[in-house]
Amino acid sequence: MSGSAAGTAISPPGDPVAWHDAENGGFAADIDLWLRLASERPGGFVDLGAGTGRIAIPVAGAGHRVVAVDTEPLLLDALADRSGDRDVGTVCCDVRSLDLGRRYPLIAAPMQLLHILGGPEGRVGAMTAVAAHLEAGGRFSAVVLEEPLPLGTGIPEPVPDVREVEGWVHSSLPTEIRIGEGGIVMTRLRQLVGPDGAMTEERHEVHLDRFTLAELDAEAEAAGLWVVGAERLPSTLEYEDSVVVHMELRDV
Numbered sequence: 001m002s003g004s005a006a007g008t009a010i011s012p013p014g015d016p017v018a019w020h021d022a023e024n025g026g027f028a029a030d031i032d033l034w035l036r037l038a039s040e041r042p043g044g045f046v047d048l049g050a051g052t053g054r055i056a057i058p059v060a061g062a063g064h065r066v067v068a069v070d071t072e073p074l075l076l077d078a079l080a081d082r083s084g085d086r087d088v089g090t091v092c093c094d095v096r097s098l099d100l101g102r103r104y105p106l107i108a109a110p111m112q113l114l115h116i117l118g119g120p121e122g123r124v125g126a127m128t129a130v131a132a133h134l135e136a137g138g139r140f141s142a143v144v145l146e147e148p149l150p151l152g153t154g155i156p157e158p159v160p161d162v163r164e165v166e167g168w169v170h171s172s173l174p175t176e177i178r179i180g181e182g183g184i185v186m187t188r189l190r191q192l193v194g195p196d197g198a199m200t201e202e203r204h205e206v207h208l209d210r211f212t213l214a215e216l217d218a219e220a221e222a223a224g225l226w227v228v229g230a231e232r233l234p235s236t237l238e239y240e241d242s243v244v245v246h247m248e249l250r251d252v
Contacts, residue, residue, distance in 0.1 A: 013192060013202060016074050017074055017075060018163040019163075019204075020051050022161040022162060022170050022172045026161060030055075030233055030244075031058050033233070034055050034058075034059055034108060037141055038062065039062070041105035041138065042064065042105065043104070043105045044064075045059050045060075045065065045066045045104070045107075046066075046133065047108055048069050048095050048098075049069070049095070049110070049111050050068035050070045052075050052078045052079050053088070054110070055108070055110045057082060057086065057088070060086035060087055065087045065089075066087065068088055069091045069100075071094055073092050076090040095126045095129060096125040098130065102133070103135040104134065105134075105135050105138045105139070107141075108141050109141070112143055112144060112208060113142065113143075114211075115144065115209045115210075115211075116207070116209070120215070124222050127223035127225055127247070128223040128224065130223070131224040131249060134248070136249065138248065139246055140225060140248070141247075146241045146243050147212045148212075149210070149241060151179050154176070155175070156175070156177060157174075159173075160172060161173075167194070167195035170190070171192075172189070172190050172191075173188060173189045175187050175203075181210075183207055183209050185207055186205065186208070187203060187205050188204045189203060213230070213243075213245070216245065224250055225247040225248065225250060229245075229246045230244060231243060
């Protein structure tokens with residue numbers, strides 16, 4: 001795979017777009033679900049934590065207007081470049097300060113966005129911002145981990161995710177998942193091989209907050225939302241024991 005975001009020169013520790021693609025871009029089992037949800041509520045699809053467009057681009061390709069939101073401008077630059085003539089707009093901001101200027105029928109968080117917002121206060125802040133952008137009858141659909149999860153340490157299947165950009169090979173190998181009372185830590189070994197064959201490596205960790213569906217229900221209510229349903233996702237490293245929770249505005 002070739003092409004870096006906005007022509008950015010690649011040097012160690014590597015291209016952030018390539019790392020994102022390697023670690024997040026390979027999962028496709030949920031795309032049909034998002035296409036279905038977008039078709040059920042046409043008129044605008046907001047993709048929170050959109051990254052390089054794993055969901056935004058196929059949804060836009062199905063004829064839907066998409067607004068892709070992320071905090072990383074390089075990822076959004078890559079998304080905009082890849083979207084071609086599809087109807088995709090990009091907004092670089094934190095979901096807790098979301099300000100899109102209008103309301104939408106469907107807002108989505110396809111990855112575990114609610115698990116990386118700094119606890120209950122961050123989740124309520126994010127859902128409050130989402131509620132302010134939902135149309136009457138609109139829906140917020142977010143992927144969350146289904147509790148209870150077993151405590152302990154696991155070793156994922158040792159298959160690296162690899163992307164090559166302009167001669168630089170980015171290999172990300174999942175090495176460990178630690179589930180504790182206070183949260184989840186997913187560890188990967190990132191190895192970068194240059195055009196000359198020289199390799200550097202570093203450990204990369206992703207920290208996820210833990211919360212129950214009952215806690216999420218209470219937090220959604222505090223944000224002006226209520227949970228109306230949920231459905232399971234196929235189980236993978238990224239989506240193990242995950243559900244899509246559907247929320248709508250309260251008292252509408």
